[in-house]
Amino acid sequence: MTTLSPTADPSTSRNRPRAGAPDRLGVTFPRVVASEWIKFRTVRAAAWTLPITALLMVGLAFLSAWGTSQLPADGDFMTPSAATLVTNGWLLAQLAVAVLAVLTITGEYGTGMVRSTFAANPKRLASLGAKALVLAVTVAATSAIALALAWLAVQPFASDLDLALDLADGETVRILLGTVLYLATIAVFAFAIGALLRHSAGAIAVVVGLLLVVDQVLPNLPLRFFEVTSPFLPSVAGTRLLYDADTLALIDAGRDTVNLTPWEGYGVLALWTVLLLVAAAVLVRRRDA
């Protein structure tokens, strides 16, 4: 605190043209993305949650491969496909992703940072979009890397379980790609809820409630209304992208309601996400920061 230089020229020596001169691009979307990327990687939320996401994916793949290998060979068990085995960490990984996504936006509201953000970019929507983009890309990249690591982690059991990832097989590709897509979408979904609620604890509670509680409880209520509507719940629909055909058949057995195809299911989740994001965009523009 000793460098007090009241006479230092804030305009510095460079000859700058007056503001608004043509060589000044001002705020552009790529620049806002660059800013949001700096912000994303310079707080600890990402540094914690992304490795945890990967660890959960790898760890659960390893554990279920090991668990499956311990089953008696002659038993009448449904052995999971290699793709399901490698990806089944999503159930817990999505929680880490959701927490990161919520904090990405509520952290700004909670600390007051959002005022700096919107002072630099008063049109606001680009900031919201750039945040969502940075988040989705980072989560997708982390998931993809985690899947590759998970594949390596189950190799000790590969021969035992007859594991092979056939990338020419449509279902295998759908599940692998689907896991990456699902986690990235859940991130944006949770981010939108964070932008709507602006409060970390509240938004995390709502997202976790939606992903775990509502999706588990509502479909099992013995009321026709819930039976008919529950296939369209965000995560009930979205997770259909992650199951192999045998599992889907098992889930749908004995139900007389709509059975969405995997991609239809993902489409429903994507629609929920878009709706929430639009609602968040409208409110972010309208509300005082």
Added chain:
Amino acid sequence: MIEATGLTKRYGSKVAVDHMTFTVAPGKVTGFLGPNGAGKSTTMRMIVGLDRPTSGSVTVNGRRYAEHSAPLHEVGTLLDAKAVHTGRSAYNHLLAQAATHGIGRKRVQEVIEMTGLDAVARKRVGGFSLGMGQRLGIASALLGDPQTLILDEPVNGLDPEGVLWVRNLVQYLARQGRTVFLSSHLMSEMAVTADHIIVVGRGRLIADAPVAEIVARAAGTTVRVRTPQAGALEELVRGPEVTVTSAEPGLIEITGSTAPAIGEAAAAAGIVLHELTPLHGSLEDAYMQLTADSVEYHSSDVGQPAAPATAPSPTTPGATSSATEGAVR
């Protein structure tokens, strides 16, 4: 140049800013003065588009803030020192702000040096003192080398050295032809920092004038008189416009008349005067007088006589020097 027209902000039934119309001109430091809750911060937030006015409008350099394609190059803002993510370092905060406008690392380093943050720039902002937070806010405001600066309570939490630094900085920036608009509830600071003052109370504009004019206006016409015949003089001058207060036996303060008028009246009645002193107000008095009715949160007086608002103080330099000792006849 900041121009506000009929600017109004209502929160439910509470009016925070009530039809404010003012202009902040370039080339000088304009102070924005008012008690807590007067609507200063809300007004500043509306200027930079963070809060949406209920009605009215405000432009910076001819356009609404949000319409500028490069707002940080137009307006530098310090709204509050806590508009920063506590988990991020000062350097990274400035870097992220700079990135939105394509401002390079060199300029980030410059504003860090300029505000004396070198030593703590890589530390997380959460551990900053209020003073360091203020310096970071000012660094952030200077990033885009803007023509207009809006600083909300910039000296809050600064040590005397920092206060002096801010004062010199804003005056220097104004001399360069920039528009500087800074708020404070500290009259003493404004008196030495600002050239022009906008006084607000309960969301309304109370005064908008050069500092000297505001002080002169509030100087009023209070005259201190020392006389052994206080009672007689009091009888003599008392009128509908004139009030007389007595601080101690033989010493009275007469408001609503002038020193010559009192002197002549005393001479005519043969009253002996030992002292006849016109009292000049300070900015502080002017402010108290102006905002007496518009203080949002009244505190009870502690060990002080009530209503200090109308008592100009003789402590202002030059006040007592004009004292005239007079004995007539």
